């Protein structure tokens with residue numbers, strides 16, 4: 001199982017900074033609003049303390065004192081109202097920024113994925129892509145929408161409280177505020193105790209579960225059919241078990257320090273410290289008893305935002321991992337496109353010049369392939385399973401570029417041809433048919449959305465699927481997966497129609513009959529025969545009997561061309577091709593790659 005490569009992902013802080021760059025000023029604005037709000041909502045506490053000092057300290061207050069009392073009440077109420085409004089505005093601004101970022105990231109990810117080599121997807125677990133595109137971008141919400149405003153509120157409250165308390169009595173202020181830096185030290189030690197390695201293992205464990213779930217659900221039909229439920233569960237179970245141990249390693253060092261840190265700044269603890277020291281200071285004659293009141297009221301008021309900040313730190317740690325994965329996705333190398341004007345192929349002849357390819361850069365899958373697909377001819381690639389047939393087809397479609405050698409279309413290197421130009425010239429029907437959740441028309445017109453209804457229907461007729469579509473409840477407007485439930489063979493014919501609508505002069509067919517039953521297969525063969533008319537064809541043959549008439553048959557053996565020629569010429573050579581026929585059985589109907597299935 002592969003994961004989105006994180007090994008050379010940027011450092012966590014840099015990844016977060018890069019991700020947040022487009023909304024950094026908005027977040028700063030939200031944090032400043034929140035800080036002002038956090039400071040103002042503390043004013044009523046200070047107000048109550050002042051009223052207490054006024055009433056208890058200056059007994060028998062005169063009219064001036066009464067006026068001051070009403071003044072304090074008015075300022076307190078106005079500050080509370082303003083503070084709440086500012087906090088509300090800050091939250092709103094942060095959520096707007098979050099919305100903007102999420103939208104931008106999803107668009108950027110989709111844009112990036114449309115540019116990465118098609119082969120990138122075949123080498124990725126779908127769970128990884130889904131996690132980065134959907135879950136990770138969602139996880140960033142805690143960071144963008146909540147962290148900065150909470151941090152702003154805490155800082156605002158701290159500054160306002162410190163200013164007020166220091167103005168009242170600097171010695172008591174130091175004592176009253178002491179629990180908060182202590183909280184930070186204990187909390188920081190707890191974070192250190194987790195360690196980067198445990199954090200990375202925690203995030204990787206989560207990703208493993210995601211993939212195991214996706215693969216488990218995708219595999220359910222096969223698993224049930226073959227009665228191997230236990231084995232299939234195993235992948236998921238081992239991912240969950242492994243995560244449990246990672247989770248324990250992650251949380252164990254956290255529990256005690258976190259409990260201690262939270263206990264330190266619990267309002268009652270802060271109050272306890274103030275009362276103890278306040279009593280001692282009063283006994284020493286340093287302050288009056290009434291002067292303890294501002295500390296007893298205001299200092300515990302910092303506890304709530306501070307504790308919230310502590311809780312949100314966990315979400316921020318998650319968001320940091322998420323930011324790294326999203327950044328890694330956005331940094332995925334794209335398929336190089338020609339800069340400036342795309343070269344225009346002169347004709348449609350395709351040539352492979354000494355082409356080699358390796359998926360991992362170590363094991364060669366194709367080596368030294370020289371091959372020419374002459375216009376209007378049919379070339380068939382045959383060979384044992386794993387000999388590299390599909391890889392060769394994918395190279396032609398630029399799923400990836402050759403590791404050595406090059407491929408030309410009309411004399412131009414594929415790397416100098418824009419993808420759009422390439423796919424207008426070279427169409428494909430691959431074994432892995434992907435239909436999207438949209439109408440049949442939209443599915444057929446995927447490569448040419450401007451096609452008219454008549455053109456779509458004409459393509460469907462060539463692909464032998466028009467009548468079947470018309471039999472659907474809403475005809476061409478039926479939606480795949482809703483009122484259009486299609487068999488594998490029917491889906492394949494939709495993909496043939498899709499290729500026909502683009503009307504490419506070259507067609508690559510890979511395992512085009514793999515998903516079909518006998519009746520469907522006849523329909524597909526008829527459709528393909530029609531689709532092939534007048535085109536250059538490359539067929540990845542899994543049934544030898546379908547390629548007897550090919551102009552050239554290329555036999556691959558462990559990534560190299562072992563033989564080539566017409567059917568008759570290859571039979572005369574009495575080599576690998578003949579052995580493939582022998583393995584295929586006397587009727588020649590099954591390809592050498594197919595398994596013999598025995599039924600009871």
Ligand SMILES: Nc1ncnc2c1ncn2[C@@H]1O[C@H](COP(=O)(O)OP(=O)(O)OP(=O)(O)O)[C@@H](O)[C@H]1O
Pocket residue numbers: 122123359360365383384385386387388389390391392593
């Ligand atoms: N995405 C991939 N990553 C790594 N190795 C791969 C990948 N796809 C195929 N391979 C390997 O490359 C080799 C050739 O595979 P390929 O699918 O091209 O063979 P094939 O002849 O088409 O096989 P089949 O007839 O069974 O489809 C195999 O050893 C296969 O395991």
